[in-house]
Amino acid sequence: MLTINKLCASACAIAALFIASTAAADELSETGEFIDGVAAIVNEGVVLKSQVRDQMALILKRASESNPPMQLPPADILREQLLERLILSEIQLQRAERIGIQISDQMLNQAIGRIADTNGVAFEDMPVILAQDGIDYADFRRELRDEITLEQVRQIDVGRRIQVSPREIDQCVADLEGSVAVNSDYNLSHILISLPESATAAQITDAQAKADDVYEQLGNGADFGEMAIRYSDAQTALEGGSLGWMKGSQLPTLYTDVVAAMQTGDFSEPFRGASSFHIVKINEMRSADQRSEIDQVKVRHILVTPNEIIDDETAKQRLDDAVGRIRDGEEFAEIAKLLSDDPGSANTGGDMGWSGPGTFVPEFEQVVNDSDIGEISEPFRTRFGWHIIEVLERRVYDNTEDLKESNCVLRIQNSKLEEETQMWMRRIRDEAFVETRI
Numbered sequence: 001m002l003t004i005n006k007l008c009a010s011a012c013a014i015a016a017l018f019i020a021s022t023a024a025a026d027e028l029s030e031t032g033e034f035i036d037g038v039a040a041i042v043n044e045g046v047v048l049k050s051q052v053r054d055q056m057a058l059i060l061k062r063a064s065e066s067n068p069p070m071q072l073p074p075a076d077i078l079r080e081q082l083l084e085r086l087i088l089s090e091i092q093l094q095r096a097e098r099i100g101i102q103i104s105d106q107m108l109n110q111a112i113g114r115i116a117d118t119n120g121v122a123f124e125d126m127p128v129i130l131a132q133d134g135i136d137y138a139d140f141r142r143e144l145r146d147e148i149t150l151e152q153v154r155q156i157d158v159g160r161r162i163q164v165s166p167r168e169i170d171q172c173v174a175d176l177e178g179s180v181a182v183n184s185d186y187n188l189s190h191i192l193i194s195l196p197e198s199a200t201a202a203q204i205t206d207a208q209a210k211a212d213d214v215y216e217q218l219g220n221g222a223d224f225g226e227m228a229i230r231y232s233d234a235q236t237a238l239e240g241g242s243l244g245w246m247k248g249s250q251l252p253t254l255y256t257d258v259v260a261a262m263q264t265g266d267f268s269e270p271f272r273g274a275s276s277f278h279i280v281k282i283n284e285m286r287s288a289d290q291r292s293e294i295d296q297v298k299v300r301h302i303l304v305t306p307n308e309i310i311d312d313e314t315a316k317q318r319l320d321d322a323v324g325r326i327r328d329g330e331e332f333a334e335i336a337k338l339l340s341d342d343p344g345s346a347n348t349g350g351d352m353g354w355s356g357p358g359t360f361v362p363e364f365e366q367v368v369n370d371s372d373i374g375e376i377s378e379p380f381r382t383r384f385g386w387h388i389i390e391v392l393e394r395r396v397y398d399n400t401e402d403l404k405e406s407n408c409v410l411r412i413q414n415s416k417l418e419e420e421t422q423m424w425m426r427r428i429r430d431e432a433f434v435e436t437r438i
Contacts, residue, residue: 039083041435042090047083049438055082059238070240071223073230081229081238083436088425091432093146096153103145103152111148112141158424162416164409172408175256176249184248186259187284189224189241192234193270193277194422211270211277218267224281233276233422241281249407252415255280274419294357298393299368300332300350303342305385315386319379323388326376332390341385350390354397364389 037049056079063070072078109123116123127137193211196203214231218224225240232241251259258268258280267281302322304315322339326332333349340346360368363382371377371391379386 037437039436039438040087040090041433041437042087043094043433045090045094047086047090051086052079052082052438055086055238071226073226077230079438083438085238087432087434087436088429089146089150091428092150092153095157095428096149099153099156101149101152101156103148107148108141108145111144154421154424158417158420159413162413162420164412168412169405169408172253172412173404175253176404176408183287185245185286186248186251186282187245188243188255188259189228189281189283190234190236190243191224191228191232191241191279192237192418192422193231194233194426195275195277197275197423197426199275207277208270208272211279215267215270215279218279224267234418235421242283245284247407249404250410250414252418253411254278254415256411275423276419293396293398296354296356296395296397297368297391298354298395299352299389299391300336301342301345301352301364301387301389302332302336302340302350303385303387304339305341312386316379316381319386319388323376323378332376351392354395356397356399 038046039049039052040047056075059072059078059082063072112126113123116126121129126140130137130140191211191214193207193214195207199207210231214227218227225242228234228237228239228241234241236242248256248259254271254273255278258271259282262268262280262282264282264285268279270277270279272278302319304310304318306312306315310318318339322335325335331349333351336350337346340350342350345352357365359365361382361384363380364387367377367380367387367389368391371389373391373394375391377387377389379388381387
């Protein structure tokens with residue numbers, strides 16, 4: 001059986017969103033029917049008491065099934081944390097609706113498909129497997145759709161404002177060259193104590209004192225997960241602060257020097273970020289091979305896209321004619337410049353440059369893989385239209401340096417994203433009308 005814990009491990013972004021069966025905890029009306037109630041009014045929407053109860057039941061279930069069992073704070077503190085998370089989610093979902101974010105069934109199915117693939121099960125088996133863990137498939141889809149929506153609104157409001165300069169990348173690469181952390185992978189947890197925007201000296205002192213108090217409790221044997229649930233302002237608080245596995249080369253820059261001096265089981269002293277204090281724990285670590293080689297292919301193509309003027313058959317026929325002309329000696333590049341509807345490659349004679357696995361859609365990549373160098377393919381169809389291709393070269397490419405740069409971009413973005421997200425959430429929370437009723 002695929003357990004709820006395994007599903008949560010493969011999709012940590014939705015770990016707190018599965019719906020547990022908690023009807024027994026609902027209130028009864030005078031007629032004996034279950035009723036719901038409002039836990040909080042949030043702008044023009046509400047958070048229901050049943051949502052809080054469902055989340056509470058799930059946290060308790062996960063805590064009891066974890067090994068060792070997760071220690072939890074008192075029920076009133078846990079309920080307060082859960083309600084605040086639901087309030088923030090409601091505010092963000094309202095924001096998403098205002099700016100027109102919609103998650104199609106196709107996008108949702110792709111996300112479920114990735115979860116299924118990670119767990120080695122078939123997409124069509126997911127309803128049965130989830131039911132074995134007491135999860136209703138319709139609820140699962142609805143909550144996953146909400147989580148994808150939340151990720152998109154954060155990307156729009158936060159992610160797109162984060163810029164990474166060439167100078168930052170160069171400095172990061174130089175720092176990684178001598179870093180111990182870059183040669184390891186880490187399973188981390190953290191506790192984040194946030195600071196208000198434009199924090200005063202007194203507010204900074206209070207946050208520092210709170211972080212120091214948490215650190216002292218940890219030193220006296222307090223459970224890290226419980227402390228995260230009780231005190232952390234991070235989005236991962238209700239998961240015990242778990243960040244999961246991260247490559248050392250992709251750690252937020254703020255963490256690199258801290259974890260480099262730590263071992264498995266260690267937790268750091270509080271350290272300061274731009275708008276928060278952090279405590280990090282290494283749950284596990286393992287060595288990582290940083291050299292990487294991939295198979296690359298250099299290919300050119302001609303694309304004809306059907307439209308209201310050119311139907312599907314006409315598009316294919318144009319490429320059939322082009323294949324004949326190329327085989328009779330005309331230049332592929334010249335025909336591509338005149339015929340191809342791909343704005344990214346038409347001006348370069350259809351040349352798409354060097355590409356690695358996963359760059360192309362599956363049907364395009366399959367034809368590329370099956371083609372010999374110099375061979376002109378027959379016309380074939382993808383979602384973009386009709387193509388013909390020619391494979392120009394193949395090579396095994398050492399992309400270690402490319403990975404260093406891309407990892408640095410990710411590290412810098414991650415460092416800025418956490419801080420920016422916290423400030424953004426505080427702003428939208430402060431701007432919202434919220435009335436709690438429990």
